[in-house]
Amino acid sequence: MTVVAEVVRSGFVESVHHGVVAFSDRPGVGDTVSPIFPRSSNKPLQAVGMLRSGLVPREVADLAMAGASHDGEPFHVDRVRAMLAAAGLGPEALRCPADLPLGETARYAYLRAGGEPEPILMNCSGKHAAMLATCVANGWDLESYLDPKHPLQVALAETISDLAGEPIAAAGVDGCGAPVLAISPVALARAFLRLVEAAPGTPERRVADAMRAHPELVAGPASEDTILMRAVPGLLVKRGADGVTAAALPGAGGVAVKISDGAIRARVPVLLSALRKLGVEPPVLEEPILGGGRQVGEVRAVW
Structure with a gap:
């Protein structure tokens, strides 16, 4: 496996991170064809599957929330609640586990107010609300919507395979309880490019447009995605999760990153480096390594 990032502290390389970088239309780095679980990077593809299955979002912003790993800010939670209400449901219909807000600021504020874990606060609750709304639109059973054999999950698996251009290699259970489907990194990059380069009005383009129009819903104000x-x-x-991210820009290409050891801090520097190789100049997001309140090192891409 190829080294894609290293952590340098006070001039000393203290650790290295191995991983895979796959491009949609050019040679990548590492093993780009063996399957991985993209974890929440699958969410935009699942949102496409929901639209194909008859989901009618109340607003464009609701579609962005369907593909989100939100921070649990009050405006995120309010939107999930409204999505459920539009489908005639309440938070009790959610089958994702109870959790605290994912975002640090939202989590601390919630705990200071005496809050306790709730399913609607879980970062995947927008996806689950959209799944439930899709079931309501089709008259499908709500209790078992996370079962891999449920009509919803069958349809989403077919959509992911179609967008990826390859069969699903394996199915597992994600942290939120929904099925997580394995595809190769190059297929993930290819699928993201298909979303952004699809014709306007198609399910693929509608998801891409919604997420790009409402990036604050996709994650949170301080997230790299936003x-x-x-x-x-x-x-x-x-x-x-587990060091995965995917991105695409029409006319430039798609890219997928998987850090093999699941390191989150290696993910962003490698993604930024990959985007530069596509001719995209992203903002500076690398977080410095601190010691005693001052910068003593950095994480840098070396692939």
Whole structure:
């Protein structure tokens, strides 16, 4: 496996991170064809599957929330609640686990107010609300909507395979309880490019347009996804757990990153480096390594 990032502290390389960088239309780095679980980077593809299955979002912003890993800010939670209400449901219909807000600022504020974990606060609750709304639109059972054999999950698996251009290699259970489907990194990059380059009005383009129009819903104000989509017009970005992220820009290409050891801090420097190789100049997002309150090192891409 190829080294794609290293952590340098006070001039000493203290650790290295191995990983894969796949491009949609050019040679990548590392093993780009063996399957991985994209985790939440699958969400935009699942949102396409919901539209294909008859989901009618109340607003464009609701479609952005369907593909989100939100921070749990009050405006995120209010929107998920409204999505459920529009489908005639309440938060009790959610089958994602109870959790605290993902975003640090939202989490601290919630705990200071005496809050406790709730399913609607879980970062995947927007996806689950959209899944439930799709079931309501089709008259499908609501209790079992996370079962891999449920009509909803069958349809989403077919959509992901179609967008990826390859069969699903394996199915697992994601942290939110929904099925997570394995595809190759190059297929993930290809699927993201298909979304941003699809014709206007298609399910693929509607998802890409919604997420790019409402990046603050996709993650949170301080997230790399939000910052990158605000800074680079037309760019679609979606992070996932375990060191995964994917991005695409029409006319430039698609890219998928998987850090093998799941390191989150290596993910952003490698993604930014990959975007530069596509001819995209992203904003500076690398977080410095601090010691005693001052910068003593950095994480840098070396692939």
